[in-house]
Amino acid sequence: MDIQESIQWTNDQVLKKTGKHLDSLQRTILAGALEQKTYQQVAKDYHCSKDHAKRVASDLWKLLSDVLDENVKKSNVKSILEHIEFRHISNWGSDSTQIFGNINICSDIYPNPEEVRDKSHSQADYESQLHHDLSEAPEPKSLRHRTEELATLEKWIIGEHHRLIAITGLSGMGKTMLVRQLVENIKDNFDRILWRSHRKYVNSDALETDIAQFLFLTENPKNSSISKFIKTRNLIIDYLRTHRCLIILDDLQETLCPRELVGHYCPGYDNYNQLIKEFGQSEHQSCVILLGWEQPPELAILENKNNYCKTLHLEGLDNQCATEILENQNLKDKQQWSKLIRLYSGNPLWLNLISTTILDLFNGSVSQFLSYSNLFLGDVESILKQHDLRLSETEKLVIVGLAQNHGMADISNKPINNISDRDYLKALSSLRKRSLIEIHTEKSSSIVKIEPAILEYFKS
Numbered sequence: 282m283d284i285q286e287s288i289q290w291t292n293d294q295v296l297k298k299t300g301k302h303l304d305s306l307q308r309t310i311l312a313g314a315l316e317q318k319t320y321q322q323v324a325k326d327y328h329c330s331k332d333h334a335k336r337v338a339s340d341l342w343k344l345l346s347d348v349l350d351e352n353v354k355k356s357n358v359k360s361i362l363e364h365i366e367f368r369h370i371s372n373w374g375s376d377s378t379q380i381f382g383n384i385n386i387c388s389d390i391y392p393n394p395e396e397v398r399d400k401s402h403s404q405a406d407y408e409s410q411l412h413h414d415l416s417e418a419p420e421p422k423s424l425r426h427r428t429e430e431l432a433t434l435e436k437w438i439i440g441e442h443h444r445l446i447a448i449t450g451l452s453g454m455g456k457t458m459l460v461r462q463l464v465e466n467i468k469d470n471f472d473r474i475l476w477r478s479h480r481k482y483v484n485s486d487a488l489e490t491d492i493a494q495f496l497f498l499t500e501n502p503k504n505s506s507i508s509k510f511i512k513t514r515n516l517i518i519d520y521l522r523t524h525r526c527l528i529i530l531d532d533l534q535e536t537l538c539p540r541e542l543v544g545h546y547c548p549g550y551d552n553y554n555q556l557i558k559e560f561g562q563s564e565h566q567s568c569v570i571l572l573g574w575e576q577p578p579e580l581a582i583l584e585n586k587n588n589y590c591k592t593l594h595l596e597g598l599d600n601q602c603a604t605e606i607l608e609n610q611n612l613k614d615k616q617q618w619s620k621l622i623r624l625y626s627g628n629p630l631w632l633n634l635i636s637t638t639i640l641d642l643f644n645g646s647v648s649q650f651l652s653y654s655n656l657f658l659g660d661v662e663s664i665l666k667q668h669d670l671r672l673s674e675t676e677k678l679v680i681v682g683l684a685q686n687h688g689m690a691d692i693s694n695k696p697i698n699n700i701s702d703r704d705y706l707k708a709l710s711s712l713r714k715r716s717l718i719e720i721h722t723e724k725s726s727s728i729v730k731i732e733p734a735i736l737e738y739f740k741s
């Protein structure tokens with residue numbers, strides 16, 4: 282196994298045991314340990330402090346000790362993983378070694394073909410499993426809302442053959458749910474469908490390799506010369522040209538650097554913009570959908586340049602749809618629900634979370650909950666913390682300044698003094714791309730606004 286395969290394999294073991302993927306810092310630490318880097322170097326790669334990297338690493342080694350049933354430390358993780366690889370190779374014999382060398386050994390998606398047949402799955406089942414790999418997508422639930430967004434996406438993809446679509450919005454807005462429903466609606470139009478999260482890959486090479494493996498193995502699962510094909514970007518694009526494929530890549534923010542202004546790729550993803558450009562610019566009959574909190578930096582330019590790239594920014598549910606969520610939660614005081622929906626921006630996840638708090642603390646009474654003068658965020662706070670952790674210093678300064686200014690400012694009146702006009706405007710532009718502020722045009726002026734829950738978070 283090379284380093285990327287080791288990380289991917291370890292991630293799969295963690296996912297199986299805990300239901301969670303390794304996050305980007307954990308993967309950077311693991312990669313660093315396998316490359317025998319110091320914590321200082323790892324911290325530099327990730328743009329975080331050495332102490333933070335060490336703290337996260339200490340928890341990671343405990344987690345891996347539990348998952349792999351070995352006493353894992355930075356000093357021995359490499360040899361433990363090599364030992365596990367050796368055990369698998371010895372057990373599987375030469376044919377399987379070939380497969381192991383190229384493919385995640387524990388994947389349910391690329392099982393040893395012989396094993397699949399032994400389990401008496403029909404060839405047809407096996408092929409259809411390979412054609413549509415939705416193993417990393419959530420279970421489909423029938424989505425009652427978002428009909429307009431679904432219609433727009435279907436028009437772009439089926440009607441107008443767009444090649445690259447980004448769907449952006451704050452955490453919990455329902456991007457993943459929306460696209461899961463979209464896939465159910467349009468799957469019959471595609472030869473191949475692949476759903477992956479960026480969380481899984483330590484760098485863009487690993488992602489490209491995985492896409493290539495899926496596409497080419499679909500064609501010929503026993504192809505022994507697969508390694509000649511993979512990592513060859515032109516062949517991926519050729520494949521998208523000759524087959525109609527739908528590729529969904531979720532959690533794009535994992536590829537973008539935290540603590541910098543929006544739109545800079547993390548180390549390891551420096552060349553990812555090239556792949557995204559090719560998805561958008563090359564002529565092909567497939568569609569790639571990117572989901573994330575932030576728009577990929579190239580997309581705005583691609584959207585202007587050609588007619589085959591689009592961005593859909595997902596906003597909160599309208600009052601009627603959000604009301605259905607509150608009905609399902611059996612909250613009381615219906616006359617107050619519109620206010621609650623407004624305060625939590627119609628974000629379905631936030632509304633579900635705060636409903637649970639209202640049930641727990643206020644026996645479901647929305648009026649009592651709202652009688653407090655400060656908005657209580659409950660579990661929404663930890664979600665906003667994830668967004669907060671991505672901000673650069675200037676963005677943080679600006680959003681806290683705006684929050685202390687009641688979450689509103691005329692764009693021509695900077696509410697903070699200790700920052701240059703240039704940095705202020707750069708920070709506003711970046712915060713807007715992260716969906717943390719909105720710019721409303723009112724009569725002749727533009728007003729910067731912060732949604733109530735976000736305002737409450739940054740005020741305190």
Ligand SMILES: Nc1ncnc2c1ncn2[C@@H]1O[C@H](COP(=O)(O)OP(=O)(O)OP(=O)(O)O)[C@@H](O)[C@H]1O
Pocket residue numbers: 424425426427450451452453454455456457458459573574606629630633
């Ligand atoms: N249209 C909807 N109607 C009802 N509930 C919804 C809807 N969309 C999302 N939800 C609820 O909100 C939760 C979060 O949705 P989802 O995971 O799709 O958000 P997301 O935008 O992908 O968030 P993240 O950026 O963190 O991945 C879902 O588990 C579901 O419970």
Ligand SMILES: [Mg+2]
Pocket residue numbers: 456457458531532
């Ligand atoms: Mg999601």
